[in-house]
Amino acid sequence: MxxxxxxxxxxxxxxxxxxxxxxxxxEKDVSFRQVHPADGGRIKYKRVCEVCGEEIPYGEIAKGYETADGRMVILEASDFNDxxxxxxxxxxxxxxxxxxxxxxxxxxxxxxxxxxxxxxxxxxxxxxxxxxxxxxxxxxxxxxxxxxxxxxxxxxxxxxxxxxxxxxxLRDGAFAAPPDDVTATPAEVDMASMFIDQLSAPYDPTQFTDSYREALEAVVAAKLGEAPAPEAAPEEEGTGDVVDLVAALKASVEAAKKRREAAAKAG
Structure with a gap:
């Protein structure tokens, strides 16, 4: 518990x-340590005071608040507790x-x-x-x-x-919006809606896994000699600029249909 x-x-x-x-x-992320690649030794950092140059033990480090004019106010644990x-x-x-x-x-x-x-x-x-x-x-x-x-x-x-x-x-994201003169035609929106319909399903988070973490763990296991080296994923060919959005979306809809049919047969 x-x-x-x-x-x-x-x-x-x-x-x-x-x-x-x-x-x-x-968090379920893969954790790393900074090491010296020649011998695998861990890299350690010293906490050094910029004024006196002495290394300060962690237990003696206090929290300080620096004012706009450069003055430093030292805060004790009691200041936070009270x-x-x-x-x-x-x-x-x-x-x-x-x-x-x-x-x-x-x-x-x-x-x-x-x-x-x-x-x-x-x-x-x-x-x-x-x-x-x-x-x-x-x-x-x-x-x-x-x-x-x-x-x-x-x-x-x-x-x-x-x-x-x-x-x-919360930041204002207006800067990231496309220019007002960029629009989508009704036909493009219709085809995009069809693609959304093809990929719509009840949300089930158990159907998804962290592929990045799994791939890293496979690489680590291979380096330890516990598993064969994983094959690199094939690089997808770039399609360049999409000129005909309707045609591209139509192809996406057909591909989504095939994936759904294959998944249904496998299930």
């Missing part, structure tokens, strides 16, 4: 729900919202909420009320040395907390 990352309470009006917070995700934040241990629901009102780009990290001690009954109460309303609770919470907006939503038998980025943390 994972360790809880936060312990506090959710304030639901005059009802208090003691809870524990657990991360709902974990911040006058009501959200440090108490999550207050400020309003209820429809999930589709939230920009998907604002979603940050997901957590499981677990009822703590006598919190089981009010936990179930909030869960069932959210399910009936179809809404999520918007809250403010202080986690990992920062305060965030977050959503509490009902997911099957659980309450989940999803932290959100602040509005000023």
């Amino acid at each position: 994972p360790r809880s990352t936060w312990k506090g309470a959710v304030s639901f009006g005059l009802v208090t729900i003691p809870v524990k917070l657990y991360s709902a995700t974990e 911040l006058p934040l009501p959200t440090a241990k108490q999550v207050e629901i400020v309003q209820f919202v429809d999930v589709d009102e939230i920009d998907p780009a604002a979603y940050n990290k997901a957590y499981f909420l677990e009822a703590d001690g006598p919190g089981a009954k009010p936990y179930v109460l909030l869960r069932e009320a959210l399910k009936r309303s179809g809404k999520s609770a918007l809250v403010k919470v202080a986690l990992r040395s920062r305060e965030s907006l977050a959503l509490i939503r009902a997911e099957d038998d659980l309450l989940m907390l999803q932290t959100l980025l602040w509005p000023d943390e």
Whole structure:
């Protein structure tokens, strides 16, 4: 069972729900170490003070905040622990919202909420009320040395907390939009819609795997002599500039049909 990352309470009006917070995700990426290729030795870094030149042990390193005029303010652990934040241990629901009102780009990290001690009954109460309303609770919470907006939503038998980025943390992507004079014809949109229809299916994440991680693990196994060297993937020939989009999309639709038929026969 994972360790809880936060312990506090959710304030639901005059009802208090003691809870524990657990991360709902974990990274599965391949990890590397920086090494000397001649002998495989790990590369180590020293923490050296730029003023006195001495190497500083990790336990003696403090956090400093540099002001705009160059002054350095040293902060102690107690400065963070004693911040006058009501959200440090108490999550207050400020309003209820429809999930589709939230920009998907604002979603940050997901957590499981677990009822703590006598919190089981009010936990179930909030869960069932959210399910009936179809809404999520918007809250403010202080986690990992920062305060965030977050959503509490009902997911099957659980309450989940999803932290959100602040509005000023979302970049304006208008610069990436194509020029206004670039348009698609109705025929092109119709053919693109047919391609979308051919590849439309219920979302099942178990059908997908991390091919990059699998390929790296195969290379590592080969270097250890535990498996034959994997064959390199064939390079696809470039098609150059697509002049006839309708023809290209029509060919894509036909290819998608064949893939679906082959998958159906294999199944």
